[in-house]
Every structure is written in C-alpha cells, then in structure tokens.
Amino acid sequence: MELLLVGLNHRSVSVSQREGLAALGTDEWLRRLRSAGWQEAVVVSTCNRFEVYAGSADLRSRGPEVLEEFLESNLGAPLGDGVYRRVGGAAARRLFTVAAGLDSLVVGESEILGQVKQAYETARSHKMTGKLTNVLFQRALYAGKLVRSRTGIGSGRLSVASAAVALAERIFGNLSKSSVLILGAGKMAELSAKHLLSGKVSRLYLANRTWTRAVELAAKFRAEAIRWEDFPPLLSRVDIVISSTGAPKPIMTAEGIAAACRSRRGRSLFLIDIAMPRDIEESVHALDHVYLYTLQDLDGIVAENSARRRGEVAAARALVDEKSAEFQAWIAAVANGERAGLTHSMRGRASSATEPSRLPVTS
C-alpha cells in the first residue's frame, strides 16, 4: 500500500479556489471516495488547506493523477496550477509538517492539531482508514505534539490581548476567581474582554462615560454595566483593570490606586493601560502588589515571542524530518514483511504503533 496526497493550500491558491472543494463537506467527500473505489482516505479540510491523503494498492491504476481527476470531476472544474501531488515519504512528511504547525499562517499555532485529529476521526467513522492511514495519522499527531513540547515553536502568545491574559495567569494563577473591570471601549479592550470571557473570569464590569454605550457593550460581553462615577470604588475589589478611554489626562493616579490598595489587603492588582494618551499614571507601577503594563510593554512581549518562534522553526523542521524518516522506515519494514514497531510516546515509553487502538490520540 502506497501513500498519496493531492492538495491545495493557502500558499498555492486563493481562498475562493479552495472554497468549492471545502463546500462539499468532508463526509460527502469520503462517501464519494468510497464509491469511487478508494479504500483508505482521509480528507483534511481547514481554512488554509484542502488535502486528501489516500492509500493506493497499485500506483499505475490509482496514482495521484487519478485522485486529482477524481477531485476535478466531482468539483466540476479544474484544480489549476496550485495543486500539489506527493507520493510515499514526501506525502507523509507533508502531513507531519502540517500537524507541527509549520504550514500554518501563524507558525506553530495549535488549532491545526485538533483539525488533523478531527479529519482522522471523521475518516475512521466512515471506516475509510486502514493500517497505513491509521499509523500515519497517529504518528503525525504524535509528531505535532512532540514538536510543540520539545521546541518553542508554539510558545508565547502572539496577540496583545492573549499576552495580557497570559500575564494575568502568571499573577493570579487560575483566573476563575478573578474579576475584571473594563474602562472605555477601544478595540483592544474588546479583544481582551473576548479572551477573558472564554469562561475564564468570575465577573466582568464595564464602565464608559456614555451610559448607553456601557449598557450596549455590557450586553455584548455578558458584563455588568457600571456608571462612570461608580468605577473608582471598584478598584479596591477587582483584580484586573483594562483601560482604554480617550481621556486627555490620566484617570487613575498614584494616590487613587494607593488608596484603593489599602483596602485590598495585599491582593495583587493588574492594570493594563492601552489608551493613548495614557489613562494610568506611570508611578502607579512602583506601588507594592501593583503591576502596570502598557500597550508598549505588551507589544514588546508579542514581538519577542514571534521572534522566538521564528528562531525555533529550524529545530521543529529537524524533528519533523526525524519523525517522518522513522515512519518511512516503518513503511519499508512492513512492505518487506518484517515485524516493526514505532516508539510512540512523549515520555520515551515504547508501544507498538501497529495497534492503533492502544495509541493515545488525544491532543
């Protein structure tokens, strides 16, 4: 059994060209592949790529060109020049690269790992996987996880909002008991609110100079609207403050924060000032238990993170190469009828990769 790949991605064609393929749906593609006589096939369809990995018993009668023709006839249009075809080790290496996040627009992003897993499980539920595709996808998921744990490719947040949330977690630990106050209604405040809202914090307050605007935004974020004049007393209760008002002068002074801190009994206060000009006096940061970060600080962190990720690409590629070479050696051994196993564990524990049910597929 030989592995084939036919696909299109964000580098080779535009979104509109991929849309037609994705529109049919993974389930429908799998059904059609089965009726066309393909026994093993997995369709990886995400925002950035459409790829079909298939097993072929005979490359002459079922080669990549046959698979491509099948896709074109079902699409009713030619795939164009952007299409790529791979056979054997090159196809496997391609999937490992995708799973590692090296093919993603945001290098190292981890969503792709879940998408690859989903694609594999859909194919399994259609009984379209066999020994080759089972081991291939389990290995790809394993390599994807390994790359993220051994290299820094997936480490460090790449947006200001998520960097702020990561910092909050370094101060308070689990944020489920923390409460947040959002002042003003900038774009950045909205983004941070979204991140914090993904079920993380216990309470969210929102204050704006215009009461109707506060109510409107509060409804959007499932927050509690606060009248503008009522926000200063809240400073002694909340843990995180995100400020992005258009005020010409600071709305929070060192004296004000120091007074609020007296009734905080030493609990930390994380202030995020993303307004320009600034909403919070710089001297506030010198107070005990108070951590003031500005937009500039957060931008610096994000820039450092993305530089670090870029620096890890070579190490990640080396790991992908190593793992896909292992997979190819396994294929060759199986083809020769030898007994072969793959070490499949983050902890160095050996288990046979020939029995997919025993392998952890969780991501």
Added chain:
Amino acid sequence: MMEFYLFGMTSVFYAIATGFALFYLYSRHERWSRWMLYFLGAGVCLHLPSFAFRLQEFWSVPANRYYVPINSFYGALSYLALVVALTFFVVEARHRLGILGAFVLPWACLASLSAVFRACHVGNTEIYQLTPALRSYWINIHPMMLMTAYAILGNAFGVGLAFLVQENQVKSRRPTELCYRLPAIADLEDLNYHLVVFAFPILVFGILVGGIWAYGAWGRFWGWDAKEIWALVTALVYGGYLVARAAAGWRGVKAVYISMLGFGCAVFTFVGVNFLSELHGYLSKKG
C-alpha cells in the same frame, strides 16, 4: 562504614538531582525534570537503608538502644536532607511543580554534603555513646520534630525564592520564558504560606517538648541557653509572619521576606548557635 558508603552515594544522587533541577530552569525539555525526580527518588531509596545501618551501629552500644541517632551534627544533617527530599516529593512533585526543584533541592544537597564533609572532617559518622542526660525517650521526639520542622521550612524558603523570582519577572515588565514556566505569584505565595502553617506547630511543639525534657534532665524548663533563645526567635519570626498575614492582611514581597528571615534564624539556630551554646553543642563539643 556501610552506612557512610550508602550515604555518600545518596549525597551524590541528591547533587545530581539538584543539577538536573537547575538545568531544567534553562531547558524546556521535560526530560530533565523527570531525571531530577529519578535521581532524587534513588537518593531517598539509598538514604533509608543508610539510616537503617546507622541505627544498627548505634544500637550496638547497649546504652543507646532504641534511641534515634540524630543527636549528632552528622545525624541531624542526614535526617534533614531526607525530610527536605521527602517533602519535595510529597508537595511539589504531587502538584507537578518540578520547576521548584531548582529552588528547594539545593538545601537537601547542601545538608547531605555538609554531613559528608563533617564525617570526613571528624573521621567518623559520629556514633557515640549517649551521655546519661540524653538517654531519654524525648531524644526520639525533640530533635526529630525540630529537624522535620526545619526541613519543611527549608521547602518553604525555596518556594519563597521562586516567589521573589516570579514577582521580579512580572514587575520587570519584560518577562522571560521562565515567567511562563514558574507557577503564578499567588500560587507560590499560598504554597509558601501553607508550608509554614504546616511546619509552625511542629516547631513550637518541638521547642516545648525540649522544655519538658530539660525539666526532667536539668530540673528547669527554660534556661536562656543560646540555642533556646534562638529557637524562640525563630518561632517568633514565623509566628509574626503568620499573624501579619492572617490578621493584618500582609501579602506579597514583604510577607515572604519575613518568612525567609525566619528560615535564616532557623539555620542560625541549627548551625551557628552550636558555637555559642553550652548545652546544645554538637560542633563545639561542649554539650
């Protein structure tokens, strides 16, 4: 002799575990954290039989029978290292805070290496016949309680160090990768507090038990011996920390500094005072 060979190996294992723990600070690879735990575990596994051999040798002197040999400096240091390592296993390894090894294990390593150094210096592992004053079942309770308290407080001190590093990271506004690998400021502070809360009653009861023993042996409960004074100071500092935190709501850097000062007092009570004390002199040989 068998005891010392095993203990020497134990110390080497603790030192290697500490090395891995420090290396794990700089490498994000889980492997180093695992090796740290393996070597620490192996160290503990050698430490226990070493202690058993010590007991056997100690009890071969009939007058010593059934007393625990932590009356000497060597014995106390060895026991200290064991409890630091065990506490680390129970607390940090259970909470998957392997990263704290770099802050805690150096104390286990230091204690065991000091014991080895001490033994090499004195030329033996300090198995002596107990003086009549020490032949009391209290010797199985008083030093053991205090050494246990010191070891847990040593863990708390390590956690306090990690807290200061993490606080400094966030305060600097330019956090490095270490910031994202260390536990949160609030969690480190809580862990530091809980370790002190756990150790404090043991410390206080250990001192009180010493008083009761002193009453039986010397006819007085409290005699303002240097060791007694410093033990009291240690207990007062930790007591002050607990009160400041619980009643006055002190948190953060200042509170952690007090708890760390407490550990400084504990170390001085354990080591430094031996040169001053008439009655507790392991080192000065006055006692």
